[in-house]
Amino acid sequence: MKIGFVGLGAMGAAIAKNLVESGHEVRVFNRSPARAEPLRAVGASVATTPAEAARGAEIVFTMVSDDAALTAVTYGDDGILSGLAKGALHVSMSTIGVATSEALTAAHRDTHTGFVSAIVFGRPDAAAARKLFIMAAGADEHLKVAVPVLETLGQSVGIVGAEPAQANLVKLIGNFMLSVIVETMGEACAVAEKGGIDPSRLVELLTNASFNAPAYKIYGAMIAQQRFQPAGFSLPLCQKDNRLMLAAAETLAVPLPLASFVHDRFLAARARGAGPDHDLSALALCALSDAGLVRE
Template sequence: MKIGFVGLGSMGAAIAMNLVESGHEVHVFNRTPARAEPLRAAGAHVAASPAHAAESADVVFTMVADDAAHAAVTFGEAGIAGALRPGALHISMSTISVAAAQDQATRYREAGLAFVSAPVFGRPDAAAARKLFIMAAGEDAHLTVAVPLLEQLGQSVGIVGTDPSQANLVKLIGNFMLSAIIETLGEACAVAGKAGIDPMRLVELLTSANFNAPPYKIYGSLIASQQFQPPGFSLPLGQKDNRLMLVAAEALGVPMPLASLVRDRFLTLRSQGIGAAHDWSAVALCALSDAGMSKPAHLRT
């Protein structure tokens, strides 16, 4: 199958490489051309623009950072929307706002273009290992094309509904829940540490009992050891998703006290100069700092 792939950050590059290794003809684009070189070496074609990546594709994927980047590669100059051929499908794997997904679905439907939202749960190592959990939504005919491809990239594909924006909402809800786990782990490690219990031992004990789940194991280890660099998912991206969750909840008339607490945690860290170089699990530093348990800034590695 001819595939276009736009956005080669840590997640996108891993997913695009899997598509190449699955035998597809893949045309890739990234604003920073150097990120495409490993894919070129693996057999991908490097496109000069999102439009060039999409113009001959049966399916074009996007995996970009936020609404602005998504709008630019989709509807901007030399964007995907103006280059898709009749019958081709755009699969957005980006974590974008519900409103942005709704807008794209409407514009594509009016133009007779096909669109599926398929955001993912998983960090770059999971993407490389094809272990992502993928949430997909779109019209049935479009999902028929999308799902076999998505199944090559993850360990499961969950169908949310026929409205693409529903998949984006589920993704934001999931990231909200992960942020609450991070906050919980920070507070738990602070309490244990103040009592003289090794936080790492606490995590080992609890994740071998009632909390035997990947988020607790992954983030528990990072928080107990205060190893927040390099980022698997950067703090500003986590802050962005928290903001999008609160906007979506407000539009629905749903208060989210925990999400509001996490919002303030992000703001606290950003005001201290902690940003893109840190994983979003660094949110736990706030609880640790409140208890006098965090490392000095120069040791936060």
């Protein structure tokens, strides 16, 4: 299959490489051209614009950082929509807001192209190992094209619904839950350490009992060891997702007390110096700092 791929950060590069290794003809684009060179080395061709990456493709995938980045690579003379042929498909794997997804769905409908949101749960190592959990939403005729390809990129593909924005809402909900888990584990490790219990032992005990799930194991270990770098899931990106979650909930008239609390924790973590090179686990800096337990 002829595939375009736009966005070669840690997640996008891993997914694009897997598409090449699956035998697809892949043309890639990234705003920082140097990031495309490792893909060229494994057999991808390199485009100079998103439109060029989309031109002639049956599917063009996007995996970019936020709503503004996806809007920038989709619209305009050099954007995906200007290169994507009628009947071809844009599969967005980016974490974006519901309103942006709805606008993109309408724009693709107007140009007689398809739009699917296929959000992912998993870190870059899971993307490289084809172990992502993928959840997709879109019209049936578009999903029939997208899902067989998506199934080669992860361990499962769940169908959310017919409206692409529904998948984006699921992603925001999931990342909201992750942020609450990190806050909880930070507070739990602080109490344990103050009580003379090794936080790593606490995490081991709890994740072998009632909290035997990847999120608790991965983030719990990082928090217990105060290992907040390098970033697998950048703290500022999850902070962005928190804002999008609050906006979506406000539109739906759903109060989110925990998301509002975590919003302030993100601000506090950033004020303490946590930035793009810090993982989401650095959110726990707040609970640990409040308890006087942050190790330099």
